[in-house]
Amino acid sequence: MLRSTIGGLLIAFLAFGTAAAQTYRPAFDPGALKGPRAGAPNMVMVLGTPHLSSFPESFDPDRLGGLLERLEAWGPQAIAIESLSGPQCDFMRRYPERYRDTVEDYCWDPAPARAATGLEVPAATAEAKRLLASWPEEPTPSQRRRLAAVFLAGGEQASALVQWLRLPETERQVGNGLDDVLVARLETLEGRRNENTLIAAPLAARLGHERVYAMDDHTADAAVSDKEAYGKAIMAAWDNPAVAKRKALDDALADEIGTDEGVLVLYRAYNRPVLAQLAFEGDFGAALEEPSPQRFGRRYLGYWETRNLRMAANIREMLGFNPGMRALVIVGASHKGYLEAYLDQMHDVHLVDTDTVLH
DSSP states (O other): OHHHHHHHHHHHHHHHHHHHHHHOOOSOOGGGSOOOSSSOOOEEEEEEEOOGGGSOTTOOGGGGHHHHHHHHHHOOSEEEESSOOHHHHHHHHTOHHHHHHHHHHHOOOOHHHHHHHOOOHHHHHHHHHHHHHTOOSSOOHHHHHHHHHHHHHTTOHHHHHHHHHHSOGGGOSSBTTBOHHHHHHHHHHHHOOSHIIIIIHHHHHHHTOSOOEEOOOOTTOOOOSOHHHHHHHHHHHTOSHHHHHHHHHHHHHHTTTTSHHHHHHHHHHHTSHHHHHHHIIIIIHHHHTOOOTTOHHHHHHHHHHHHHHHHHHHHHHHHHHSSSOEEEEEEEHHHHHHHHHHHTTSTTOEEOOTHHHHO
16 A cells, blocks of 8 residues: 555656646746947847749749849858858768768868868868958958868858959959869859858848858767658658648749749748748647657757757857848748747847848
């Protein structure tokens, strides 16, 4: 009887502890303690975007003109992009047993730039920092070509493209560390259809920036032992009404991208709160409740939340180097709600509603 009583009390205690854990909220709320009292705050706008690589070949990149005009008028002083930094890719290459697939999918191999410049990624990263620390108001074409080559050696392709776009067309040529292979790479990047090369780099060049900031993070990536079972479980979780609703929305918006105004309609829709809620209900919330005994869905959710937390940390680090800046974050739309929620907890981050810029 004593054992039965103790067992009952233990079950009741555990149940109470679970309920308390679900209802407890910390009294300290850093997001409510905004500053500074004097000086310009950090203003951050998170622009959720579809991945332009998924657009049909018939899409004309010139249709992004209206979007670029509005972003340029807002005048961000720094642009962060959903891309892995050169140093993170360099780190991942040292752990192939965990990150081989990630490197293959997300990291360009800077070997051609290393051959042209003699710089490994750490040295190129340091050299780019050194060059920018004493960067002149009116750099020569040779200086821009050199910095583009150094950025490529450091694995920072989008920043190299910014320097390339800031060159007069007649100066986009071999020299100062750029050989034929690297020039061909920059020309390829210029025509690549994704948001980093069609929005972020051209916008940075228009605004007179010298670089963009890669803030994505894939250090939470890890192989699963049973890929087939994992994939089957996640796909089953995604088979739900919220996913169907989002697909219908995507299909309807796809018909809008033939004009500048249509592209703006698409971006306004992708940045409304309803999309973040649909992303949760159809994807991450569904994974939270995925019932496999291996808890595949919760493992996937753990990766997703960790990735977004580290992305938010990278953005916050960028702001800390030059407090009081206006920053634009360009990221896949499913990240937007998470990044805004995490960034809003920072004392010195004030979020900007995209509606105020896109209308």
